[in-house]
Amino acid sequence: MAAARQLSKVVLPACVQAGNCQGGYEVALESMPTRRCAIYARISVSSEESVSIDRQIESAEQYAAARGWTVAGVFKDDGVSATHNKPEDRAGWRALLASRENFDAVIIWKIDRLARRVIDFLHADVALQERNAGIVAVEQSIDMTSAEGRMIAQVLAIFAEYEAAAISARVAAARTHLLRSGRVVGGTVPYGYRSVPNPTGPGFVLAHDPERIEYVRTMVKRTREGRSIYSTVQWLDEMEAPTPTGRGSWVYSTVERILRHPILAGMTAFNPGNADKVRGQQVLPGENGLPVVDESLAIMTQAEWRAMVRQLDERDTAQSKPVALRAKTSGLLSGLVMCGDDRHGSPVRMWRGTIQGRPGYYCPECSQAISNFEHVVVQEFLRQKGERVRWSVVEEVLEGGAALIPEIEHRLDELDTLLRQTRDREERARLQDEQARLLDLRDEKEAEAPVIRHVATRGTQMFGEDWEQAETDEERRDILGDALHSITVRRGRPGRRTDAQILARLTFDWKVPEDLGPIVAPTDEELASWAEEA
Structure with a gap:
């Protein structure tokens, strides 16, 4: 290569350039690399x-x-x-x-x-x-x-x-501005929503997809009621609900991704600088640092969405796992069965397993075991609670200024983490300014009188009616959980036992002990007396 560069810089005599020179120059030109x-x-x-x-x-x-x-x-x-x-x-x-x-x-x-x-x-x-x-x-x-x-x-x-870097900063600023104005800036539209022309200006905005949003509402309802994602997957397939791609059947990860999307609370996922193409937990902040919320897109409050996400994070029960990974035993009484052996200072939880090939529960500390007793528990439950009202679950919902306090606290927690992580002085100063403004805003909102609204998350009917309508062990487990704190097991004699002997080993800790037993039909005299009083 060096030779080639040197030859390329050679200045040839005028006779060679004119083509009328004799000698070795013509050979040099022909051999030049x-x-x-x-x-x-x-x-x-x-x-x-x-x-x-x-x-x-x-x-x-x-x-x-x-x-x-x-x-x-x-x-x-x-x-x-x-x-x-x-x-x-x-x-x-x-x-x-x-x-x-x-x-x-x-x-x-x-x-x-x-x-x-x-x-x-x-x-x-x-x-x-x-x-x-x-x-x-x-x-x-x-x-x-x-x-x-x-x-x-x-x-x-x-x-x-x-x-x-300048282009990247300009694009990021423009994207943030469009997002804060409610505009769609590309990417996948969340399930249950669609992109429509902006009625107040250029571009497109999100709106509910009338053909799919009700499926999302039901996913949320089932999850907040404590039902597993896998049961929701089965329900979606049974209802032949369209999948996000329009192909195939529903899977666990798809449903969970939909439930975790902040758009359900009217917020926009926002992860500037994220290079792994996986959506994080951050949402688009407004000028005050709190999330920008579009009420027209929300199907639940911010507090409800964050509580649901925490509920998903905390699920480690067998019911939250795929069927193939669950133990081959019933989870109907999981978490309710306690060991009452005298060696324990207080009852301890018994674990689900198999005892000599039979489904049952055992105590890891004293090795007490009991098997083939679920039907006895169900019979006693229906006898004591079947005709009693299963009260609806009521949830407190904050409105007015108090509704912002949980979001302020959430952002303050995020700022604490960011302040510890950043090494940039200017960024630290900006975060501290935002923190100070939010603390002032929190004091202002705490001074306002909170407006509390109670919302029922489930209808009211009899325990027995709900039991008949329940289709899965998970649903029945929820019904038992509304009636019972726990079932304590005492030791019994070895050998086979009758249902009465099994029942004698069990102590039921009812949640409303004064509301038990079958309702006795009134006599004719009582009916006549009530009619006169009416």
Whole structure:
């Protein structure tokens, strides 16, 4: 290569240039080595016609042809970002470095086609120097086969990095502005919603999808009632609810992803700087640091959504696992059965398992066991509670200023974490200012009188009626849980037992002990007396 560069700089005598000179010069011209080059092209988005792969390659070929260079190979990376992918991580660039072809230069269209960061550009340059080659940029008239060209290219690479950072900041600011105004900025539309023309301006906004939003409401209702995601998956398949893709059947991860999306509370998922393409827990903040909420999109309050997410996070029961991973025993009484052996200071929980091949419960501390007793518990439950009212569950909902307090506390917790993590002084000062404003806002809202509204999360009917309508062990377990605190097991004699003997070993701790037993029908005299009083 060195010889080729020296020959290219030879100034020939005038007679040779005129073509009328005799001697060895004609031989020198014929034996002069032709410079060999490789072409590299890259683009992030294939639809960018102004810098398309074909246009880059065409410009490089014209550049080589004008100088009489031989193109030894063409390498390209289509649809690859230079900001997020180093040259050595791209298939096209790796193929260029691994090529067995000899070349003196690599022609690129512009420096930013190779790298957007100075450090990446320098690494690529070093890799080529090891092959005794340099970079040549068509649009910027840079030839890095010389020291002067290398210096100029490094300066331009610094400006390319600055330009990429500036573009990124402008795009991020514009995206945040559009999100705060309720505009859709691309990406996958959440299940149960659709993109519609903005009625108040340009662009598009989200709205409920009338064909799917009711499925989402039911998913939320079932989850808040304590039903497992797997039972909801089965329900969706039974109802033939359309999946997000319109193909296949429902799966656990899809339902959980829908339930965890903040759009259910009218909030927008927002994770600036997130490069792993996985949605985090952050939501779009307003100017005061609190989430921006679009009430028209919400199907539940922020507090309800966060409580539901916590409920999902805390699920570690057998019912939350796939059927294939569950123990082959019934979970109907799981969490309700306690060991009452005298050796314990107080009853301890018994664990579900098999006892001599029979489903049952055992105490890990004293080894007491009991099996084949679920039917006895159910019979006693229906006898004592079947005709009694299963009261609806009532939830307190804060309204007015008090409704903001949980969100303020949540953001303050986030700020505490961010303050401990950041090493940037300006960012720390900004976070402290936001923290101070939120503390003032919390004091203001706490001074307001809270408005509390009670909302029933379930209808009211008899325990026995609910039991008949229940279809799964999970639903029946919820009904038993509304009637019982626990069932304590005492030791009995070994051997087979009758149902009466099993019942004698059990002590039921009812939640409303004064509301037990079958309701006795009134006598004719009582009915007549009530009629007179009415």
